[in-house]
Amino acid sequence: MYLDEVNANKRSFLFTIQRGKLRADQIKNGYRLWDEISGKRLLLIAISLVLITHGVIIYFTLPRTYDAFVHMFFADHYARFWFEPWEYRWYTGFLTISYPPLVHQSIALLGKLFPLKVAFSIYSVFAIEIFIIGIYRFSKIFFEKTTAGVAAILAVVLTSVVETLHVFGQVPTLTGLGFLLNALPFLYQYIVKRKPIYLLMALCLGSVVLCSHHVTAIFGMVFFIAPTIFMALTDGLSKDSHNRNYIVFIWSIIKAAFARYREILLFVGLMILLAIVLIFPYWYWSSTDPITQVSIPHGSRDNFFEEFSSGLVFYIIPLTLIFAFIPAITYAFIRQRRFFLWAVSFFLCLLLGSGGTTPLPKMMLGENAFNILTLDRFGFWASIIAIPFMARFIYSFLAGPVKEFWQKNFGSRSHFVLSGLSGFSYLIFVVFIFHLGSFRPLQPKEVDILPIQNFLNRDDHMRWRYLTLGFGDQMAWLSANSLAASVDGNYHSARRLPELTSRPVERLENAKFSGMEGLASLNDFLTRSEKYSLKYVFSNDRYYDPLLYYTGWNRTRRLENGIIVWEKGNISTIQPLKPTEISPVLKYAWGILPLSSLGIAFLLTIVYLRRFKDEDYFASVPPVDQYYPLGVIYTTAFLPLIFSSFFMCWQVYELLLVKEQRDPVTTVIHYYNHLDFQRFDVAFRFFKPSPTYTLDQYLLEKSVNDGGLLPSYAKLDSISVIEVSRQKDSSKVEVYTRWNTSIGHLENRETTQLIYENGKWFILPPVRIPQIPEEQVRSHTYTLFKKQGKRVISSFPTVKDDRIKKPFASFKQANFVRHGSQNFLVGELLNADNIPINLALKVKVRYRQGEVRNYFPTTAFQYNIAPKGSSFFQIDLEDTEVMDSLQIAAVELYAETDVSERGYIHGGTPGYAIIDMSDEEEVLIKIKFHNELTTDINIPGVLIAEKDDAGAIWQARLHVHPTAIRSGFRVEFESSFEKIQHKAQIMTTFPLRVYINHKQREVGPLQLDEVAIRNMGIAILPHCFISDEIYLH
């Protein structure tokens, strides 16, 4: 009985299909009015939807996007210097001709009327409106107008589009694609009808694509223009050719292509000519200054099975709906031969968008292109190609034959429920994507840049460069609002500084996310700051504090927005740099042609609409019936609901229902994860519940026991948990953790006990033995300094009346030491003055062929010394092989001094004893550190020097302890130290000259160090980091 009913329904469905054919015939015979009106109405709805969705929210989502601020920075450049492509504010200068300017110039123009963020938002809405119109017009070359209208509405809420705008902020991509989609129907018509007006319009809109986004223009030729030409050629064939076998069909296409070779060549030739002329400066830049940098890792190139989070952001979220519609899309592709090349494009884009999940994309693109391109754009293009086909099915399901079939077989109620649930779950999913930046923060919290702007505008601070740390893409927003220059930047293709291009580092400001390579690059800039006139660092992340401190940076103030300003003394102001020469003609062309292309496109569109638009514009597009096989109908009807609701359920599960304490290993891993992100209240819940061990007690114990490099300035790199033993309700695990800090890796090993209660594993809190200091109140006498600064209130540079002298310093000794392949300059430097001073050291090695190379100290030096205090130093040079091959002519050691703003305490009383490790070359230094200060010593450290019996220093290095010392307490730690004086040699075959403040000085006579002699040649100095801002109050 039931089968009969189904068969009857199937027959009925086939009848419906026949009716679909009838309807198509009616359309062809002139019954197009309804379709015309409903298509345009749907387009108007889509345009309105853009305004009330994207238009309302864009202003609030753009600060959390990846790229919005970069484009605003470029827009700010054009607002300030329209005809000058040299932008000095990033990377010590780069050319903005390295990116097509149309979008940025348009925002710059709007920026003359509105604030930059508002201008960007307005432009984004404009871009997406153009894009939606483009989708409508693009869909019309596939199907009738009602489907095109549905496609336009679908595009408004398509996750790939939402993500591109609201998560990635890629407005140029959207602009380029929007105009490309508008250009394609003209190209199609030109190939079909051969009317010059279509060629003109296609070229005109294509010009806007070229001026908006070069990558879209280049790949658009392959993935969009070629299938369009192919489809136009197919539509020009006779009906017989469609029905013959593939070989005959292909042969017919080839013949058709030859028949229209003039049109094809003319379009392609003119398009290439326009590409060359309109953005010639870009090609000029590409050829004269090619990108030769180490590839920067990007999540879109990951293997998505291994890096699921990358797959989620770059593949699953944008393409969820596309995967749900794959059966319908695929069926539509194979149903008509005119879609053949679109199918190739779609699946190719889908494959390339899968990044490194399979080796195929790398094989197809080649190693170089694979490592330069961000592959998520291919997935985005696949989703755009899929839109008309998805719209076709949706239309059919909601108001077409599929609906009729469904209602007949399963009733109208089930159709309504299924449609409603699918739509609702998808819209919830889209709302989630709109706020993805809030749920899964891609950027640090918003920073109020006004205090930084004020700081940069004050006291000539703009005469030096600055660097931001922990700002995310907001660094570009700061740059857009200031004329001050930064060594960092956010446009990777324009980077040319060797410290940046030689390592896979995205930006300096988020160096910690690039691992040790990133920190090495940051370290280069912080130590070679003089080379780049880098004087100020604005830090929004204390992770970098140890590195800043130990490379000679001083905290000067905390701004109103909580940003700490770090400053380095003795840095020269920015020296005038000659911009890369570019012809004035090219500058004017760059400033005029792109925007003109947009203006001409608009004017010509108006002219076209008024004078040339055909009434029967898409008559050549063959009518397509809405037949879908049952398998496709069933799967495609359910998959969107399944995918969307599964994703949302999975998100809810991740947020609320993950069993973090299901076994001992999982428990410990999650506990450390929460600790790493400083979610202490959540971490506390992993401890065995006890009325005597409260959250308050936990936090209290933590505050008195924790602190230091490991607990406060480290990021968990990896964790390994091994269950050592398990009894019925208890377990013992060994936890090995590896932590990244800004001054190197730390490793830790702990044993943890767990018990099983109420279906969960709990950690037994570690037993803390409280240390009680003897004194109830501690006192310490500090000597603080205050540099008065300028004493004449004037915005003019310092005049003689308020000039402060350069402090005196002297080299107690300086030695060029060669130890195997290592070379370094070591010695001791004295502050001979009565005031605390900042010191900057630089070694200039002159080689025989005239080459000069500079080297700077890193962490083995106290950059700030009290009156009559001294510090060891070590400056690492190059490999022996390199130095010998270049032949050293002379070595010059320069010290620059200036008055310290406040002085600095290096802290604590280190006591040390040396234990001979029976090996003559290696000793063990046992250090007992006492903190007699009234503040914690966050990172206890000592500067260790090896001296010989005559007092000559052979090496110096920093050793730090991972945990803090509270006031009044002591810690003990050890450091093994390899002595080198019996293996190394002090080089005297070339002159070593020393200079203090650019005046040549003599090195003082060697002094015996009896303390070092008593301690097997080891001398130490305290060198601690104290984070308490006692100097800033």
Place this chain on the structure above:
Amino acid sequence: MNTFPDLLKLLPALYLMMILSSCSNDAAERPLPTSEITRLSIPLENISFQASGREWEAVLFTFIQPLSLEVIYTNSGFYVSQKDDLGVVEGPGRICLKSGNSHFYYEVLLDNRDVGVTTAKDYRSPKTVNVDSSLSHQRIAFILDEWSNVVDPGGSLHFFEEQEIILTSRVGVYRTKVKTPLSAYYIQPGSCTSVPLHYEFRPKANIYKVMAGPLQDQYGNMVGEGTMVAFVYDDGQYTNQMEVMSQNGYATIEVSSSGSTVYSLFAKVNETFSSTIQLQPW
């Protein structure tokens, strides 16, 4: 409306606008001064020019600043005068007369009729002297008039008075002019010459209080505030180093007593060492 034909209608109007904008006035003729103006005394008396037209502006460019002049027209031309009675920086200057796009310059030599209120200046070099180095000081004195011109007080073209002064070895902040902080120069203490060391045992607190000082330079001045003094003490096992900064010539530390341990301790300021003492409670 048809767009192109309408635009074509606008072309004649655009052409006319271009023609009009290319029109310009005739260039003005150079005004002739009615008397010699190579040397002018400030405040200016009226300087008369023969000229045509009534759209003249006049500016006097002195060595460092422009002064706008008043233009009063007569039948034969105009004369210019100063709007106030202020003086200028003397020396070469130029009068600029402007009419439309035409500019005419007249080289002049400026001097003031009156010196106004004078100010005595006394500069010392170097501003900071360390007693370890030379105590000699170079002084240069001169007088400035109200308009920042150096005045020749005797009329014998002897503008500056130079002296070499031997300074006192007493550390301090000195002023060349009373109540003028900017005229200050500084004599700073030199290097520490000896490090006297004392200690006492405080049984109640069970600590040794060790004091280094008075720390003085060769002239008996206390060393600079914040001078680093390193106390190095050995308990037979560990060598401890405590760095403190001096205050008023003294540096003090406290060392916890540990039973019968005897500490040997010395202090140093740079390469000046104290004698080594033994810290013991009895």
